[in-house]
Amino acid sequence: MNPTDNPVFSPTLKVKCDALLNGYTDDDHHLEFLSLSTSDGYILAHSRSESGLLNCRRISAMSSSLSGISIELAKETRNTNMEGSIIECETGFLICRLVRTDGIDAVLLGVFSKESNHGMALWTLKNIAKSISEFLTVYK
């Protein structure tokens, strides 16, 4: 199924979310890419990527799988209310964060360059998630 076939994705919502995410990546040079997906792996929005070669469909599905595994791993270790997970790489790091609203459960993925640091990246993505949550609540 084409991701745009999903009724969650009205064209208006997608355009507004894309613009929102592009605003964040334009403002922060350490934030290379943002992707917003439903928790079941459909693309909701994503920022422009520098290379333009990223497969956003796969990234959305992988983000939701990572969140699903992270939630269960947290439960298995007797932790509750998983909020996010981090992948560290030599070239930077990725942070996945749940964005829960009344209407949509979403997953926000942020890709940060190695020039960023954990604290700053976590703080940045937490604030973006809060803004998106407010935006989606208003939109609903």
Next chain:
Amino acid sequence: MNNGKKILFIGSMGAGKTTAISSISDDPPVTTEAMNSARHISDKQTTTVAMDFGRIYLDQFDAIDLYGIPGQDHFDFLWPILEKGALGAIFLLDCSQGDIPETLDRFCNAFARLRDNNAIVIALNRTDQHSVQRCQQWLFDNNLTLPLILSDPRERTDVLMLLELLIANVEAELFSAGETQ
């Protein structure tokens, strides 16, 4: 305790994979469920986004690990990862949803190694006479002899029977492969 036997549960979203694993797992199953936003495909509230995992103990020393795939196409990157080392698959097919031949094509091609080893059992639910005939015709057209069974994934005895049938088939294939070598 476990010597690494691995069985997959494959099929489309809503076919009953999570339910089937829950029906037979001796340990509490691990599920990765998220809110289902594709309600026009399946009306269930949640859907699997990474995998299901359960375990059934055969005796004191032997167990089978049960892995369920996420059934939606956009999770197909996970299918080959989950398929690694699997002895076989139980293919759950809800005959009331989707195009039956297309679904059979899609999953049997995605798990071609298991298909070619006759290591897939096709378990039909929500069937009618017409849908069973379509499955039989598809097997005939594709020159396949995979077992075709009517079953209810909610029923432990049904799922256990599928598992026993699959293991018997896999053992028979291994035996005949050994004979020919």
